[in-house]
Amino acid sequence: MGDFTGKNVLVLGGSRGIGAALVRRFASGGGTVGFTYAGSKDAADALAAETGAEAIRADSADRDQLVATVGGRGALDIIVINAGTLVLGDPLTLDADAVDRMIDVNVRAPYHAAVEAARRMNEGGRIIVIGSVNGDRMPFAGGAAYALTKSAMQGMVRGLARDFGGRGITVNSIQPGPTDSDMNPADGPMAEQMHSFMAIKRHAKASEIAELAGYIAGPHGSMITGSMQTIDGGFGA
Ligand code: NDP
Numbered sequence: 702m703g704d705f706t707g708k709n710v711l712v713l714g715g716s717r718g719i720g721a722a723l724v725r726r727f728a729s730g731g732g733t734v735g736f737t738y739a740g741s742k743d744a745a746d747a748l749a750a751e752t753g754a755e756a757i758r759a760d761s762a763d764r765d766q767l768v769a770t771v772g773g774r775g776a777l778d779i780i781v782i783n784a785g786t787l788v789l790g791d792p793l794t795l796d797a798d799a800v801d802r803m804i805d806v807n808v809r810a811p812y813h814a815a816v817e818a819a820r821r822m823n824e825g826g827r828i829i830v831i832g833s834v835n836g837d838r839m840p841f842a843g844g845a846a847y848a849l850t851k852s853a854m855q856g857m858v859r860g861l862a863r864d865f866g867g868r869g870i871t872v873n874s875i876q877p878g879p880t881d882s883d884m885n886p887a888d889g890p891m892a893e894q895m896h897s898f899m900a901i902k903r904h905a906k907a908s909e910i911a912e913l914a915g916y917i918a919g920p921h922g923s924m925i926t927g928s929m930q931t932i933d934g935g936f937g938a
Contacts, residue, residue: 703729703730703731703732704730704731704915704919704920705727705730705731705732705779705915705918705919706730706731706732707731707733708727708731708732708733708778708779709732709733709774709775709776709777709778709779709823710727710732710733710734710735710777710778710779710780710781710918711734711735711736711737711771711774711777711779711780711781711818712724712727712734712735712736712737712754712780712781712783713736713737713759713761713767713771713780713781713782713783713784713810713814714736714737714738714739714761714782714783714784714785715736715737715738715745715748715754715756715783716736716738716741716744716745716748716756717738717741717744717882717883718880718882718883718884718907719783719831719877719880719882719907719910719911720736720781720783720784721744721748721907722906722907722908722910722911723736723781723783723910723911723914724736724748724752724754725748725751725752725908725911726908726911726912726914726915727754727779727781727915727918728752728753728754729752730915732778732779734752734753734754734755735754735755735756735757735774736748736754736755736756736757737756737757737758737759737761737770737784738756738757738758738759739758739759739760739761739762739784742756742758745758757770761784761805761806761810761814762802762805762806762810764809764810764813767810767813767814767817768813768814768817771814771817771818772817772820772821775821776821776822776823777818777821777822777823777826778822778823778825778826778827779826779827779829779918780814780815780818780822780826780827780828780829781829781830781831781914781918782810782811782814782815782828782829782830782831783830783831784806784810785806785807785831785850785884786802786803786806786807786884787803787847787884787885788800788802788803788846788847789843789844789847790843791842791843792843792845792846795846800846803846803847803850804846804849804850807847807850807851807853807854808850808853808854811830811854811857812857815828815830815857815861815872816861819861819864819865819870822865822868822870824868824869824870825868825869825870825923826865826868826869826870826871827870827871827873827917827918827922828861828865828870828871828872828873829872829873829874829875829914829917829918830854830857830858830872830873830874830875831874831875831877831910832851832854832855832858832874832875832876832929833847833848833851833876833877833878834876834877834878834931834933834936834937835847835848835851836848836851836852836854836855836874836876836929837852837876837929837931837937838936838937840898841894851876854874855874855929858872858873858874858927858928858929859927862926862927862928863927866926866927869923871917871922871923871925871926872926872927873917873925873926873927873928873929873930874928874929874930875910875913875914875917875930875932876929876930876931876932876933876937877905877910877932877933878895878899878905878931878932878933878934878935878936878937879892879895879896879899879904879905879933879934879936880904880905880906880907880909880910881904881905881906881907882907885904887903887904892904895936898936899933899934899935899936900934900935900938901934901935902934903934905932905933905934909932910932913930913932917930
């Protein structure tokens with residue numbers, strides 16, 4: 702029997718990267734896992750076949766679709782809101798529509814998904830959002846809009862922890878630093894600069910982020926709420 706046996710789990714944005722590691726963590730722990738994706742059907746189907754989790758196409762930027770998807774999973778025990786995008790660049794020339802879409806996916810969607818999940822969530826449920834250490838520290842140019850989205854999550858987490866705490870539901874953010882994924886490859890053009898900010902000079906593995914989520918969502922996590930759990934190799938130290 703795994704640590705999530707009997708638990709109804711939903712991962713938003715689970716087809717690749719950190720999200721796929723989250724799906725693997727909860728599925729291998731015995732959870733009944735569903736996960737959403739936007740465009741990567743092949744990756745989603747392969748992950749579903751590998752883990753037994755259910756892949757659901759739902760764009761987090763589409764509020765009606767998102768809310769219907771979350772509501773359709775019934776009484777959840779755990780929701781991890783991982784879907785996110787990264788738009789970097791000079792704010793004077795950055796495409797305003799791309800910035801707004803990032804705000805839709807990284808800010809509006811987590812709020813509406815968390816609230817919808819909480820409507821039916823079982824007592825003692827867990828709401829986890831994947832923020833970023835960039836919510837605390839933005840040490841290079843071009844990241845203002847992304848940092849905005851990740852610091853917005855912090856206020857949401859603190860507030861919702863108060864709203865839902867009476868039912869034993871915890872609300873937390875995991876704030877990764879550089880983590881190897883398509884979004885931020887360990888051998889990408891910014892890797893060296895990112896490692897220069899870190900005490901442990903490497904990208905995290907997505908599975909390391911998923912293990913922290915497993916702890917927060919597990920039986921020992923019931924007093925962790927309203928918190929930002931940073932896992933960044935000292936990027937923000
Ligand atoms: P990836 O780009 O590798 O994967 C993103 C995942 O989110 C994919 O499964 C993608 O689905 C899904 N997704 C993106 N947009 C949407 C959408 N509109 N609707 C539904 N699903 C969507 O990113 P990472 O794994 O690196 O990042 C995951 C989270 O971690 C993000 O919130 C990111 O900001 C955060 N983070 C990442 C860090 C890093 O260094 N990698 C550091 C700090 C935070 P699809 O495949 O269908 O596109």
